[in-house]
Amino acid sequence: MAVDVNVTVGPWPTDDHEQWSTGDVSAHCDRFGLAAVVVRHSVAVRYDPAEGNRRLAAELAAAADPRLLPGYVLGPLDSGEHGAPADLPERLRADGVRAVWLFPRSHGWSLAGPEARSLLGALRRAGLPVLVELDEVDWSEVDELAAAAPELNVVVCGVGYRSLRQLVSVLDRRPSVHVDLSFLASQDGLELLVGRYGPGRLLWASGAPSRDPAGAAYLWRHSDLDGAARAAVAGGNARRLLGLPAAGAPPSVDPGWPAGPGGDVVDAHGHIGAWPSCWVPRESADDLVAAMDRAGTTQAVISDLLGIWADPVAGNARMLAATAGHPGRLYGYLVASPHRPQDEPLLERQLREPAVRGFKVHPHTHECALDDRRYEWIWALARRHGVPVLGHGFAGTWHSDPYLFGAVAERHPDLVLLVGHSGATVEGFRRTIEVCRRHPNVYAETCGSWLTGRWLGRLVDALGPQRVLHGTDACFIDQRYGLGRVHGAALTDHQRALVLAGNARRLLQLPLPPQRLLPQGGN
Incomplete structure (x- = not known):
């Protein structure tokens, strides 16, 4: 034991x-x-x-x-x-x-x-x-x-x-x-x-x-x-x-989960690439898909960290190459910087790529608060094409607080917004619930370091299971932590299925991959 x-x-x-x-x-x-x-x-x-x-x-x-x-x-x-x-x-x-x-x-x-x-x-x-x-x-x-x-x-x-x-x-x-x-x-x-x-x-x-x-x-x-x-x-x-005696049998930590991949799983918040302040040892698309196979993740929707930090044009090109290299497994968000309206024609063309499912904005790295008017061209582009926007969310910051998502949703009630990390902290979870209750076009995405199964259950209870999407923040955070929290939470099978995949499939219009591409591993 x-x-x-x-x-x-x-x-x-x-x-x-x-x-x-x-x-x-x-x-x-x-x-x-x-x-x-x-x-x-x-x-x-x-x-x-x-x-x-x-x-x-x-x-x-x-x-x-x-x-x-x-x-x-x-x-x-x-x-x-x-x-x-x-x-x-x-x-x-x-x-x-x-x-x-x-x-x-x-x-x-x-x-x-x-x-x-x-x-x-x-x-x-x-x-x-x-x-x-x-x-x-x-x-x-x-x-x-x-x-x-x-x-x-x-x-x-x-x-x-x-x-x-x-x-x-x-x-x-x-x-x-x-x-x-x-x-x-x-x-x-x-x-x-x-x-x-x-x-x-x-x-x-x-x-x-x-x-x-x-x-x-x-x-x-x-x-x-x-x-x-x-x-x-x-x-x-x-x-x-x-100083304890040796165990009589090999110890196991297993609350009864299935031995292999357990059903349909969509990671709605993933990445490839490096991060300046920390070492990401396995950052490639191949690494990510191998991690998905191990964890039991069917598909992931990713953005490239080069685009988030330094070069949206080059980062988006790398994301598109990654999705082309793993068709049916990887889909993508185009990173849009509020400071680069000149990218609009290129982004308009890239939105027609079959793997693209929406936009990613990062108010922290782009140093522009989410409710700033400089994002208006991005919101207009997303609304015109009917795609959602995943935004970095972090409570208490001047740039990414969940309340800022509410301000944008108030101006654009037909724009679908995903609060990344559900605001990241416990206070962020509370604010995300408050904003989502006021604005039906805002959804909670769950990746992050502070989320627990208990708080996941609170999000589902407060918003309904249709408003919460599973994400992991891979390739930073190991997908197995995020998946464990969902499997361990006090959710019904119907709620868990919506959180793990159903909501992402509906909002991001993701088709199921061919059976031969699904994860076959598991230990």
């Missing part, structure tokens, strides 16, 4: 995610077939580590579920908040603590500062694995920690896709540094890291409830790893780091 090294219980002051009890964690173990879960308490993260650790010990004792293992949150010891440094290792052992969490950014200290020295000494004596969320540290601090205490096993959680350049540099240098799968989001990142370092540096984790456990489970279930590597990632590595 598998092991999850990253779960939180306790109250949370925002509505970013659910608030889990120990009973919820036990149900989580049952759902995913987990033999053990490392649990931390929200009060230790959001209020006071010592108080949260005491609450965790009491709640785990009351739950009496041996699968729930305590992970204490610690910080600098010189202030006396965690008792005498000398006997901390013994107290951790007496409490059955299996791992230590550190939150230096939230708790006002630095891993590289003098305040960390006594803590580091105690952790070395305790010999427990140390877990950190990436948004709490930077990679230089992780590197320094691993250099100062190479005998400590450090697990960096929630890696995402933006820091792959720094990640591989640290993993190359520091064999004691590991990564969890709660959001190892770079496309094919799991296969990339296992191919580079072997399977021993990766640990399965859900990040629940702030992240969606179904994403990490789907990633593992549809990976290209062999049996031994899959077993190591699912539980063998965690057992070694946590």
Whole structure:
């Protein structure tokens, strides 16, 4: 049975995610077939580590579920908040603590500062694995920690896709540094890291409830790893780091999904190409289609990132070449820049290409707010040809807030607008719901780092299943995370089918590909 090294219980002051009890964690173990879960308490993260650790010990004792293992949150010891440094290792052992969490950014200290020295000494004596969320540290601090205490096993959680350049540099240098799968989001990142370092540096984790456990489970279930590597990632590595006995059978993380591709899936928000601020290791159309086959994606509608960032004309030409190279699997959005009305004749001709299904606008990279009048020629072109526009959406920004989609929809009620990422953040999801309710020509597209199955269910409940489209943001974000969230969400089969494919087929007028082109793989 598998092991999850990253779960939180306790109250949370925002509505970013659910608030889990120990009973919820036990149900989580049952759902995913987990033999053990490392649990931390929200009060230790959001209020006071010592108080949260005491609450965790009491709640785990009351739950009496041996699968729930305590992970204490610690910080600098010189202030006396965690008792005498000398006997901390013994107290951790007496409490059955299996791992230590550190939150230096939230708790006002630095891993590289003098305040960390006594803590580091105690952790070395305790010999427990140390877990950190990436948004709490930077990679230089992780590197320094691993250099100062190479005998400590450090697990960096929630890696995402933006820091792959720094990640591989640290993993190359520091064999004691590991990564969890709660959001190892770079496309094919799991296969990339296992191919580079072997399977021993990766640990399965859900990040629940702030992240969606179904994403990490789907990633593992549809990976290209062999049996031994899959077993190591699912539980063998965690057992070694946590000092747990070896499993009697190969561990598995499988909530009962089909072994192969599971029905019609359209990715309504995909890309090919590079991104300036992060390394995209597999960026070609061939790479994307291979990832689609692995995940079980029938078709994807893509734009080229060269067009989004620098050169719309060249980017659109590359997109058209990619779709021509994969007919029936890849369709495209033409990138339109509000600063380039001179492109209108070319875009008018390209709209007649059979693979083109609409426009992509990116107010962030083009530095022009979505409701700016400079987009009017694009809106007119889209309306004239009856094609939708997918726009980058990000709540709280001056350029891409969902409310700006509402302003455009008010002026052009016959223009179909897709709010990319559904506004990206929890507040973005709320604003997207508000805008879509007011404007029937606006739809929610779901790719992004913060969406969970719970929020997907809220979007569907609020808007109806006909107004929500599945997207993944490949080739940034691994498609398996996005698909796992949809499969794991509390949706009916009818709702799931509309979200995964039906709505995109209707709005983007996508034909089904020939049977011979459909994904045939699956693990």
